[in-house]
Amino acid sequence: NAGVTQTPKFQVLKTGQSMTLQCAQDMNHEYMSWYRQDPGMGLRLIHYSVGAGITDQGEVPNGYNVSRSTTEDFPLRLLSAAPSQTSVYFCASSFGQGRANTEAFFGQGTRLTVV
C-alpha cells in the first residue's frame, strides 16, 4: 500500500531556479491538494484539484503552477524559486465530499530550502 508518495524528500534550490515536486496516489482518489507548512501558520492551501483536468487556486497560489492530467498524479511546479518559498510541502488526496469516507491521506512531505 503506497498511499500518497511525494518526491523528493529534501531539496535545496538557488533563487530563480525552477523545479517540480512530484505527488502520486494509488487510491483512485478524486481530490488532490498541495499545502505548505510554515511555523505559526499551520497548513495553507496552495492549489487543489477535484478531478483529472480540473484545478483551482487555494489561499497562497502565487509562484506555483499545477496540472492534473491523470487521476494519480498532481505535480507542483515552482516557476522561479524565491527564499519566501522555503517551507515544508505536503500533498494530500481524498475521495470527494458526499462519499462515506472523506478522510485525506498525506504524503511524508518535501522540505524545500531556497537560498
Next chain:
Amino acid sequence: GNSVTQMEGPVTLSEEAFLTINCTYTATGYPSLFWYVQYPGEGLQLLLKATKADDKGSNKGFEATYRKETTSFHLEKGSVQVSDSAVYFCALNQAGTALIFGKGTTLSVSS
C-alpha cells in the same frame, strides 16, 4: 469563506492530565470536521472525524463532538501520555474544495 480557529499553544501538560484543545469553525452548510495529528518529522494522519451535527468522533482515547449550535469541535482526552506529544490540527471539509486547517496546537507532555 470557510475558516477554522483553534487555540494557540503550546500546551504543556504532565502525564495523566486532562486535555482540551478548542476548535471553532466558520462555514456555510454542513461541513465534515476532522482532527489530524502530526508527530515530529512526519506527515499528518487522521485522528478522528465527524460528518454531521452531534456526531462524536473518537480514537486512541481522544474524543470530539460536532456542535453545530456553537460551531465547535473541541478535542479532549482524559489522561494524556508522553507519546501524545505532537501537533494537532483541526480541519473542515466541504464539497468541491479541499481541507481547510487551523494553525495547529503543539502539545508537550512530560513524565
